[in-house]
Amino acid sequence: MYKKKSLGQNFLKSPAYLQAIVDAAGVQKGDLVLEIGPGEGALTEEILARGATVVAVEKDHRLIPMLQVTFDKQIYSKQLELIEADALELEAEKLVGKKEFKLVANIPYYITGALLKKFLSEETVQPSTLVFLVQKEVAERIAKSKKESILSLSVKVYGEVVYVKTVPRGAFSPAPDVDSAILLVKDVSKKNFQNEKEEQRFFTLVRAGFSQKRKKLKNNLTGVFGSETSARMEAAGIPQDARAEDVALEQWLTLTKV
Secondary structure, three states: OOOOHHHOOOEEOOHHHHHHHHHHHOOOOOOEEEEEOOOOOHHHHHHHHOOOEEEEEEOOHHHHHHHHHHOHHHHHOOOEEEEEOOHHHOOHHHHHOOOOOEEEEEOOHHHHHHHHHHHHHHOOOOOOEEEEEEEHHHHHHHHOOOOOOHHHHHHHOOOEEEEEEEEOHHHEEOOOOOOEEEEEEEOOOOOOOOOHHHHHHHHHHHHHHOOOOOOOHHHHHHHHHHHHHHHHHHHOOOOOOOOHHHOOHHHHHHHHHO
16 A cells, blocks of 8 residues: 555554564553554554553544454454544543553654644643654654753653654655654653643743744743843743753743742
8 A cells, every 4th residue: 555645654664663662651461552643553563462452543544444454353352442533633531531541653753743742731631651753853852952942841841751762764664764763751740730820831931932042041031021030030040141942841840930
């Protein structure tokens, strides 16, 4: 079957890297796993082999019949629920209820940011663990870079981020133009926020801080804090000449509360 460029389809074929994804998620018997974009089912098969129950959401209607045939026994036994839909348009709670679940996906690069935002901050239920196969550069920006960004802070504030492993482009069919990486976010929660208002305030400050990257943070935050900007930054332990990319998550959180 030809792969749809419009859906960003690059299917991972390497058993070693498929196992690495499932290992990173710590999938074991009895787990509930939400998989986005099962494709031709290679990752699904590895997850099912660990004894987990899987809810798989696939947007490409052409793949559904093949998946139904490949996993007919697991679907019959209800170890696998296959849903034809766009994951960005579904509510996680309707898929998994209030149960604890892990989110695993080999996702198209172009929806990485949208899916991270959806499942970390927007949904009423969060995964306990999230493992995405993403563009290497994106994974490095989130987990490895010494400079922060809106993206890195937006992920780190919800859990511990780990750059697990680089996945070369040759491990896919068809091969993408860039290498990928396995990104793990573990211990996902909203423990850094006392309530939704505080969560919204955090993102208001981060967006303001990065609104003009070449400017110092103090100048960018003046629109939020006015004449109190210097005092608030000092209270949060942020140098007056700092730029947004040099401010650590803990300092942003303190700034949210002062």
